[in-house]
Amino acid sequence: xxxxxxxxxxxxxxxPPLDVPAYGSTHKRxxxxxxxxxxTTLTEASAPxxxxxxxxxxxxxxxxxxxxAQGERIIVAGRVLDEAGRPVRGAMVExxxxxxxxxxxxxxxxxxxxxxxxxKGEGRVFTDEDGWxxxxxxxxxxxxxxxxxxxxxxxxxxxxxxxxxFAQRLITQMYFPGDPLLPLDPIFNATPDPTARERxxxxxxxxxxxxxxxxxxxxxxxxxxxxxxxxENPQ
Amino acid sequence: MTATSRxxxxxxxxxxxxxxxxxxxxxxxxxxxxxxxxxxxxDLLRADGPNAGYADGERIVLTGRITDGDGAPCGDMMVExxxxxxxxxxxxxxHGFGRCATDREGRFRxxxxxxxxxxxxxxxxxxxxxxxxxxxxxxxxHLTTRLYFAGExxxxxxxxxxxxxxxxRGTLVAQAAGAGEWRLDIRLQGDGETVFLEV
Numbered sequence: 001x002x003x004x005x006x007x008x009x010x011x012x013x014x015x016p017p018l019d020v021p022a023y024g025s026t027h028k029r030x031x032x033x034x035x036x037x038x039x040t041t042l043t044e045a046s047a048p049x050x051x052x053x054x055x056x057x058x059x060x061x062x063x064x065x066x067x068x069a070q071g072e073r074i075i076v077a078g079r080v081l082d083e084a085g086r087p088v089r090g091a092m093v094e095x096x097x098x099x100x101x102x103x104x105x106x107x108x109x110x111x112x113x114x115x116x117x118x119x120k121g122e123g124r125v126f127t128d129e130d131g132w133x134x135x136x137x138x139x140x141x142x143x144x145x146x147x148x149x150x151x152x153x154x155x156x157x158x159x160x161x162x163x164x165x166f167a168q169r170l171i172t173q174m175y176f177p178g179d180p181l182l183p184l185d186p187i188f189n190a191t192p193d194p195t196a197r198e199r200x201x202x203x204x205x206x207x208x209x210x211x212x213x214x215x216x217x218x219x220x221x222x223x224x225x226x227x228x229x230x231x232e233n234p235q
Numbered sequence: 236m237t238a239t240s241r242x243x244x245x246x247x248x249x250x251x252x253x254x255x256x257x258x259x260x261x262x263x264x265x266x267x268x269x270x271x272x273x274x275x276x277x278d279l280l281r282a283d284g285p286n287a288g289y290a291d292g293e294r295i296v297l298t299g300r301i302t303d304g305d306g307a308p309c310g311d312m313m314v315e316x317x318x319x320x321x322x323x324x325x326x327x328x329x330h331g332f333g334r335c336a337t338d339r340e341g342r343f344r345x346x347x348x349x350x351x352x353x354x355x356x357x358x359x360x361x362x363x364x365x366x367x368x369x370x371x372x373x374x375x376x377h378l379t380t381r382l383y384f385a386g387e388x389x390x391x392x393x394x395x396x397x398x399x400x401x402x403x404r405g406t407l408v409a410q411a412a413g414a415g416e417w418r419l420d421i422r423l424q425g426d427g428e429t430v431f432l433e434v
Binding site: 003016025035042084172173188190224 | 255256257258259260261262263264265266267268269270271283284285303304305307309311315317319325326330331332353354355356357361364366368370371372373374375376377378379394395398399403423424425428429430431432433434
């Protein structure tokens with residue numbers, strides 16, 4: 001029986017480090033010891049298998065119980081691929097975000113902006129056979145945080161993804177093009193490689209845009225890939 | 236892990252078939268991830284869940300407390316587990332996934348079944364273990380570790396435990412804490428820092 005193919009190592013600079021002096025919450029939370037690099041076994045090759053049966057999809061965040069949420073309706077779509085460009089099928093994608101005024105429907109968020117009873121700000125979709133996902137929501141607002149003087153998070157939507165293997169688990173954020181807060185944000189700028197940062201920014205897409213209804217944005221996501229050749233029983 | 240398997244791993248990881256697009260950058264889950272929290276997911280044996288009616292193996296409770304570099308509780312974390320079934324399979328009837336939010340004291344609690352030994356690379360056998368992933372404000376990429384069970388004979392030869400310095404091995408080994416309960420505290424930074432894994 002073959003051993004599972006190892007996961008490709010992270011390309012240098014394309015992931016943020018854990019110790020980021022400009023992001024205060026990292027100071028007491030980043031491990032000081034280097035992680036132990038381990039071989040890929042069944043534990044790392046396998047992954048949870050979510051389906052709509054126990055994790056029902058919910059692809060329209062833009063309306064509450066019968067009423068439209070406040071703000072600018074948008075459609076977000078994209079593909080989930082692995083590092084070789086192959087679609088990741090049946091991936092569960094969870095999303096959560098602030099409302100149009102920049103306030104989360106969360107007891108911990110005390111920003112002096114209105115809550116919207118018709119906007120919960122949480123959704124769940126699955127990718128199709130070609131790796132596509134799609135949902136409808138409200139463009140979120142920017143909001144202040146206390147990381148430093150006059151700190152504001154750029155507009156963003158949180159993503160949580162489960163791929164076909166444990167090492168593909170990813171939580172990230174999608175940003176919006178042209179946001180003047182992006183150059184100022186220590187979370188966005190923690191990733192050293194500028195190309196990797198730019199890939200966190202969605203782009204406006206006229207093909208996703210629906211006439212007389214909503215602007216469309218395209219956001220593709222790449223999950224970790226495997227080395228091409230499976231190994232035969234190493235000694 | 237043997238030197239040879241590590242060398243072969245290295246060879247593959249540096250292989251010329253580098254991806255044309257590296258994986259998307261991770262970002263923090265932030266303080267408001269509870270919008271995707273479903274507290275019932277911490278009970279893998281819940282009546283309406285994917286393991287409803289599952290009766291094999293030994294029912295156990297996994298608990299622990301997560302603290303930061305000051306020893307302060309991490310009360311806003313998302314903890315996920317992934318584990319094999321009692322026969323050591325990941326693709327059987329049992330779905331070994333759970334998610335739990337830590338409480339104000341930094342505590343988590345899962346209800347599950349005890350996993351069996353899992354096949355390792357080559358002819359190796361891995362001792363029963365549960366993988367834990369931690370997501371939170373202040374963690375730009377998530378942290379991964381493993382929970383092993385104190386007293387398991389297979390712990391001695393486990394490839395991961397064997398690769399950890401003896402002085403730190405205990406940070407991966409849960410202790411019995413009452414009937415069916417296993418406890419593993421996690422320290423993110425500083426004295427007694429947990430061993431985290433690069434997968």
